[in-house]
Amino acid sequence: MKIALIVGINFYEHGGSLYGCVNDAYSVKSMLERNDGGSVNFDCKLLTASSDREKIKRGALKDSIQKLFSTKAETALFYFAGHGHIEATGGYLLASDASRGDEGVSLSEILVMANSSPATNKIIILDSCHSGIAGDAPGKDDMANLTEGLTILTASTKEQYASEEDGSGVFTSLLVDALSGSAANLVGEITPGSVYAHIDQSLGAWEQRPVFKTNVRNFVSLRQVAPAIPLEELRQIYELFPTPGFEFPLDPTYEPEMKGRGEDMPLPIEENTRKFATLQKFNRLNLLVPIGAPHMWHAAMESKACKLTALGEHYRRLIKKSRI
Structure with a gap:
């Protein structure tokens, strides 16, 4: 069983709203839920917030992440597109009701949930500002603390902002392109490593730089597409x-x-x-x-x-x- 929690937040009560995160979430869901050819891939749960009527509160976001990583599965994947924040105590993913940066869901807490998850493979994909801090041990710069089976892929380093372009996140546009087949090997398998390589090669040295952290022993497939040769x-x-x-x-x-x-x-x-x-x-x-x-x-x-x-x-x- 492969499960995915996919979150896209455009609406923020107390801060600047975003424009492409909800569309990005739908695009990622459409790629992950089916392999090329139509076979079932990930069982996806989608959370989106486009207006005050469908806002996502911090408690609901945290509870959903906790449920994802408490499920025994072959692969548990968490994707987030929305505002991110960083300060001395670490990084945060902001829900719709955040009035200040440290009122989001702590990336350190998410790391604890993922590290203790019974899922065989845990994947965290973040399209948010400063997301590159995800996985770092608190107070220890550039020292990741990942248990076996955990992979983190982020849109930018901890110092950078994540950009939107033409109504979509730059990172997620490349992610969707990779999942559609651009990052597949000859047998049609798409892995977190091949997705990172595709995104890394597509962004210039002066643009936001993706971050990839992993501690895996076994091959992890995100999606299967038609092989380049039978x-x-x-x-x-x-x-x-x-x-x-x-x-x-x-x-x-x-x-x-x-x-x-x-x-x-x-x-x-x-x-x-x-x-x-x-x-x-x-x-x-x-x-x-x-x-x-x-x-x-x-x-x-x-x-x-x-x-x-x-x-x-x-x-x-x-x-x-x-x-x-």
Whole structure:
């Protein structure tokens, strides 16, 4: 069982309201609740506050977080978009009724809840100002205190503000893009680490910087999308390249194209052209490269070879160990 508490707060009684947090919460929910293809992923609870009529009070927010992390689940995920505050005593997530910064839900309390949670994996994702302080031990700068299975991903460092742009948080826009498939590996798995890498690469050095803290031993999947190549085809990489550094020999019988073929060249062989189609897919995915030729066509027509890249060797090893 995978559960998620998703919170978006635009309305604040005593401070400046926000504009994109509720939309962000709905976007994250739509990504997390179903995998690509429609299978059930996270069981999501959504809390939003757009006006005085649906405001979220501090007590309700804290109780919901506590219930999330007290549930025994495979993965318990908490996402928050709203105002954040930091002072000498630590960081806070502000509910609609906060009249001052330290009246929010303490990030230190949330850390205690997550650290003591019976869930196997705990994930905290924060799109709020100063959220990078989450996970730090009180009074100990840059010293995270995370139990095994806990991951924290935040929109900015503890010194920075989290920006909104075009009606959405900059961080959450990239998060949703990552979950939609931009951060997937070849087999279609999206992990907290790959989401962070996608966001980190998308933001410049002068922009808000995301923060990633984790203490995990096992692979954690946030969402599954269609793989870049069918798995049964990917598994052929070990059959075609049985040993590290193996060079797969090519000749004109692998190339189905008749154009450019000399009179003395052998004709295509169907079995070889099928293998070549798979090799070309590997090439497009940066799993292999032709040797001594600019393209795979030239490698075949000139009877050269191809070999796996470092990424290709990585997947060959995974398949050899039956991990894919």
